[in-house]
Amino acid sequence: MNVRKISLVLLATMLVIVVAACGKNSNKESVPLTKVKFSEVIRSIFYAPHYIAMSKGFFKEQGLDVDMNTAQGSDKGAAALIAGTADISLVGPETSIYIYNQKGDKTLKVFHQLTSKDGSFLLSREKLDNFKWSDLQGKTIIGWRPGSAPQMVLNSTLLKEQAKDVKVVTNIAAPAMAGAFASGQGDFIQLFEPVASTLVKEGKAYFAASLGEAFGPFPETSYVATSDFIRKNPQTIQKFTTAVAEGARWLSTASKDEITQALKPFFEGTPEDIIIQSVERYKSQGTWSTDPQLTKEQFDILQNVLVENGVLKADEKIASMDDVVDMSFVKNIGKSD
Known part of the structure; x- marks a missing residue:
């Protein structure tokens, strides 16, 4: 009889613990997430840390619900910010310079540099x-739209390597x-991953060169928001920055299989070997x-490239990068609130 009473007491205690735990989880799940309208420039494994942050739940851990769409161009991503249809865009940092020099009602600021x-x-x-870059003489390259970061990097590389008589198609x-x-x-084409490796695997192209390695350090893609949004939503910007940084850290230590599984939902139809190879x-290449x-x-490298490519006049260079850049959120990563 005593044994039965003890068993009942233990059972009741366990039920109380389970109910309490469920109550806690329920309360946690009921906390609303802050929705962030996010626009990416294109879909590419070049932006893997962002997809990792989504796949592994790092944004949700920060209390953010990231609603992502693909703009297909930094110009379109910047326009979405100005129009208010996006809160944060992943675009070339040159867009913040372009908008600033237009002296309009809104300005953009870079708050996180994703790729270097x-x-x-x-x-x-x-x-x-x-x-050899001289192999391009008299050839045609299918490239990116005029004024875009990859188009300017290609053009500057051609100038540096003294590759002459090269036609670059920029209207596709x-x-x-x-x-x-x-x-x-075209005789050559400039592509990002995983499209580049997919074309090679299909036997339709061969790797010739990496523009990243040929050109060297270049701040190609940044997270950007309007100055107004950053001022009004500093906590959202900080949480977003922290989540992406966590994605990059995870990517640097995870196994190949873990990385592949985390990225697969964003690249449906892309073979696993292409994902990890990319x-x-x-x-x-760092x-x-x-x-x-x-x-x-x-x-400075960015502005020099813009001048070299004729999209920015030398006297239009921004003297103080603080006018279009705010790195305070990056500097706060890891600090306690």
Whole structure:
């Protein structure tokens, strides 16, 4: 009889603990997430840390519900910020300079630097055992729209390598570029991963060169928001920055299988070997910095490239990067509230 009473008491105690635990979980789940309208420039493994932050729940851990769409261009991502249809955009940092110099009602600010190299690769139609930039003479390259970061990096590389008589096609929409090349247009094409490796695997192209390695350090893609949004929503910006940084840290230590599984939902139809190959290629060229700051040195490189490509006059250079850059949130990563 005593044994039965003890068993009943233990059972009742366990039920109380379970109910209490469920109550806590219920309360936690009932806390509303802050919705963030987010626009990415294109879909590419070049932005893997962001997808990791979504897949592994780092944004939700910060209390954010990220609603993502793909703009297909930094100009469109910047326009979405100005129009208010996006809160945060992943675009080229040059957009903040363009908008600032327009002297309009709104300005944009970079608050997190995601990539520190160009992420595109030059592919050839014919196999070249030892590619040289002089091989481009008299050839046609399918490239990106005028004024975009990859287009300017390619042009500056061609100038640096003294590659002459090269025609670069810049009027084909990003989603149609690979198809145009596969159908016979152009001798070379400039693509991001995983599209580049997919075209190679299909036997429709061959790797010639990495623009990231050829050009060197370049702040290609940043998280940007309007100055007004940053001022009114500093906690959201801080949480967003912290989540992306956590995604980059996880990416640097996770196994190949873990990374593949985390990225697969964002690249449906892409073989697993292509996904991890793309990640490894970007890792090997130092794409994702452990310190996601846009430095003064990087900002100077950016403005020099803009001037070299004729989209910014020398006297239009921004003297103080603080006018279009706010790295305070990056500097606060890891600090207690």
